[in-house]
Amino acid sequence: MPRQVDLRTGRPVWSAYRAPAVPTTALTRDAKADVLIVGMGVSGAMMAEVLTADGHSVICIDRRGPVKGSTAATTALVEFELDQPLSVLIKMIGESKAQQAWRRSRLAISSLAGRIEDLAIDCRLSRTQSLYLAGAMLSASELRDETEARRQAGIAATYLAPQPLAERYGIDRNGAILSHGNIALDPRKLTAGLLLKALERKARLHAPIEATTIEDSADVVVVATKGGPTITARHVVLATGYELVDIVPAAAHRIISTWAIATRPQPRKLWPQAAFIWEASEPYLYARATADGRVICGGEDEDFIDEARRDELIADKSARIAAKLSRLFPRLDVRPEFAWTGSFGTTTTGLPYIGAIPRHPRIHAVMGYGGNGITFSRIASEIVSASIGGFDDTDAGLFAFNR
Known part of the structure; x- marks a missing residue:
């Protein structure tokens, strides 16, 4: 499971602004869900909101608690412009792929802004x-x-x-x-707002809970937690930020x-x-x-x-x-x-790794590298929710582990 990293230190500016409290409960017995999301930062929150909107039963766990990892340290310049300039990315991965990565990033910004407005989440969006x-x-x-x-x-x-x-x-x-x-927002308010929407739709949020082992079969994934209870799910989404999980391939990062x-x-x-x-x-x-x-x-x-x-x-x-x-x-x-x-x-190309882990089709990972973490979280919520729903996202291959 993840190498534990002290993801941030000091006093991020977002501590000056009050974010809504997100209630969590202890996990006292074995549990089942359609999807288990490991991580309650912005990536996990977006995933939980989209998957509960799609009608899936969802459990979220986090070893710290909601909004306590690197999300609170982001400066939240939510841009479609990727770290790698388009003219440079074209030389790295070819014109059509580079153009499509940039277009998808731009689309993600507009769809995220629309989602925030539809859900009436107050995160100082501009x-x-x-x-x-x-x-x-x-x-x-x-x-x-x-x-x-x-x-x-x-x-x-x-x-x-x-x-x-x-x-x-x-x-x-x-x-x-x-x-x-592009959009500016308060990342803690956004993350809390998304988790509260998921909670309204009966998501179960458990923290502090640490996943220790993941075992997958053809039909289910079983995750053991520190302290005893196990969680059985049809799919697991690893949204652990930069605390990399052993099962995730060592990408070029x-x-x-x-x-x-x-x-x-x-x-x-x-x-x-x-x-x-x-x-x-x-x-x-x-x-x-x-x-x-x-x-x-x-x-x-x-x-x-x-x-x-x-x-x-x-x-x-x-x-x-x-x-x-x-x-x-x-x-x-x-x-x-x-x-x-x-x-x-960060990766060489600046593009994230998103999708099912090779040889583990029920375990999905969101590794939103670089300066576009919130943008990539939105793309991940779209690609992974489509995959879990049995659909293909046309851009999944751009961000896949085996690209």
Whole structure:
């Protein structure tokens, strides 16, 4: 079962905002369900909401409790733009697959926004522009090529030369791509809201419960838990975030440490439209505003998972991020009111692994790597719920373990 990782440290900004309590109960006896979901972060919550809407009986377990893993550490720039630029991804996996991955990501954002509105979940949802700034990875001319690659894929994008970028947004860079249709939200409120919807539909939420072993046969999956009771289900969904489960194939991924800060609320000092900001660099700096005008800024990623070392760097990394933010927006008060660190996974292509585990058709895994975790959680909820319902999702092969 999972290697246990301290997924985050420090005080994420979302602790400043109250999320609804999600009631859980102890698991005192053996239980059965159509689907067992391991993990009650944003991926598990989306899965639980969709599967209960489809009429399945669902049990969710989590060794910590709802919304207590890496979900609370996300900065929640919910974008369709993948970490890997489309023009770069085309060279990696071919034009048609790369275009389809980007199109599916864009579709996931609009379907997630629609779902949140249909369910009337209060998670401070707002539709947001985004600016992808020229950086060390893509120069201004390469950003023009990226804009054209997106247009060829049917994805609207506007290239901004330095002068209009400075005039409209007050940003001094060699160029940027302007996109529309991304969303900002509070990830804890969203996750809690989705779990409460699933609970209304008779999902059973048990925590703290730790799964210890998984055994599958042709008809069922039996999961043993620490403390004794077993859960028997027709399907199991592993939504354990970056705590990787032994049964999941060792995909080509690495674990990254990242740091973030949030300022005091200063709505009058925000840049126009409070657009998402991120840059074509590796690692990239990224920034967004909260509904009450705080600025969240993160980056300075490093390729390691030593939690003690990661945590020791919070002060130094916070100062570096604040300095970069100040260079981008000199008018802002960049002093951190919140500072935190977390670990996440990434793959070479930036695409997630989603679907049934090879040779284990009843065990599905959601490994939503990279900077698009919430977007990938939405795609996973669509692909896995289709599979459990006996349908094929046309894009399943793009994200499959055996791709």
